[in-house]
Amino acid sequence: MTYPDPYSRPTPDRFIRRWLVITASVAALMLLWQFLPAIEAWFSPREAAERTVTPRGDLAADEKATIELFDKSRASVVYITTAQLVRDAWSRNVFSVPRGTGSGFIWDEAGHVVTNFHVIQGASSATVKLADGRDYQAVLVGTSPAHDIAVLKIGVGFKRPPAVPVGTSVDLKVGQKVFAIGNPFGLDWTLTTGIVSALDRTLDGEGGGPAIDHLIQTDAAINPGNSGGPLLDSAGRLIGINTAIYSPSGASAGIGFSVPVDTVMRVVPQIIKTGKYIRPALGIEVDEQLNARLQALIGSKGVFVLRVTPGSAAQKAGLTGVDVGPQGISPGDRIVSIDGSTVDDVAQLLARLDDKKVGDVVILSVDRAGKSREVQVELQPGV
Known part of the structure; x- marks a missing residue:
């Protein structure tokens, strides 16, 4: 490219100055844009405009129902704090330190409070706080670790909190x-x-x-x-x-x-x-590990009766356990179902029994030496 006038030819310094001017202009515009709200506020009147409240309208039906449910149920729920006794390693003095918190609910008018066993496990004391702010020292009534349930009792002399209404769970549906x-x-x-x-x-x-x-x-x-x-x-x-x-x-x-x-x-x-929960039992001895080995040995599920307690409900029903004799080891009875519900292992057997009560009569389907039969057993108190 040629230039008719040698003085009109752009030099590197003029080119740099031109781009600096452009860059500075762009930066100034961006800075002005950023400070524009502040400049506008500076020149605006100092008086803030009043805003009117938009009417809310009525609450939705499901909102009203939820609010009502909480208002009615709140007084039946309690706040539980626990403490634990510890001994100072140097002074050997024993003192109480906070251990944890949890929840519970009023069971009846006598002041029984139901909570989880793990909430109070290992604690030396528990304080129950009611929804109205009153605090009470609780007494442990009993526990059932197998169900993670504990029952406390508080002495409310007046203005007793309401017990929570009790429903059912057998008819629950997924999605409700x-x-x-x-x-x-x-x-x-x-x-x-x-x-x-x-x-x-x-x-x-x-x-x-x-x-x-x-x-x-x-x-x-x-x-x-x-x-x-x-x-x-x-x-x-x-x-x-x-x-x-x-x-x-x-x-x-x-x-x-x-x-x-x-x-x-x-x-x-x-x-x-x-003061405790007594599980219904058959009067037999079982073992999870041995049961798994016997299942693998014969290739079938069920619970093998290892021993029948003398005088137990199982003995009266004619159940037999493992027999060790001159001919070798005889596995005895294998329980495969209770009242038509299959029993695959020891845990399932205990779960099926736990659905019953002491004194209930159950029908066991058992296998002995490859032959199936049914026996009736009246459940007895467990150990």
Whole structure:
């Protein structure tokens, strides 16, 4: 390219200056744009314009129902704090330190409070706080670790809190609404909602303890501190006790579990009456590990009777256990079902028995030496 006038040819310095001017202009415009609201506010009148409130209108029917349910149920829910005695390593003095918090609910007018066993496990004392702010020292009535249920008692002399209405869990349907009230992370009397996500779930017990069966699964938010609180249906009736969550992080992941109220109705009255829950039993000895080995040996499921307790209901019904004689080991009876419900292993046998009561007559389907037969057994108190 040629230039007629040598002085009109752009030099590098002129080219740089031109781009600097353009860049500075763009930057100035951007800065002005950023400060434009502030400049506008500076020159605007200092008086703020009044805003009118937009009418809300009536609440939706489901909102009204939820609010009413919480208002009616709140007084039946309690906040539980526990403490533990510890000994100072240097002074050897014993003192009380906070241990944890949880939830519970009023069971009856006598002041019985139902919560989870793991809420009070290892504690030396528990304080129950009512919805109206009153605090009471609780006395432990009894527990059933196999169901993660504990019963406390408080002495309310006047203005007694109402007992929670009791419903049923056998007729629950996946998809129906549920409501959980409790004290997650110490935030007292919190309401969360969800649905029944699944039924008849089983969780393994902690530390090798017995599994908890027939649990209700829900997506209602259940967090640490909700344990022991009530799970309610849309009528405000108790349908379960919130007991556990599945969570990789420790917080709610939308998978919570509740002990069904049908189990609570079977366990709690017995704890109140005797201080413990006595499981119905057959009067036989079984072992999970040996049972698994015998199953693998013969290739069949069921529960092998290892020994029949003398004088037990099982002996009266004619059941036999493993016999060791000159001819070798005879496996004895193998229980395959109770009242038509299959029994695959020891845990399932205990779960089937736990659905019954002491004194109930059950029909066992048993296999002996390849031959099936049915026997009737009247359930006796377990050890």
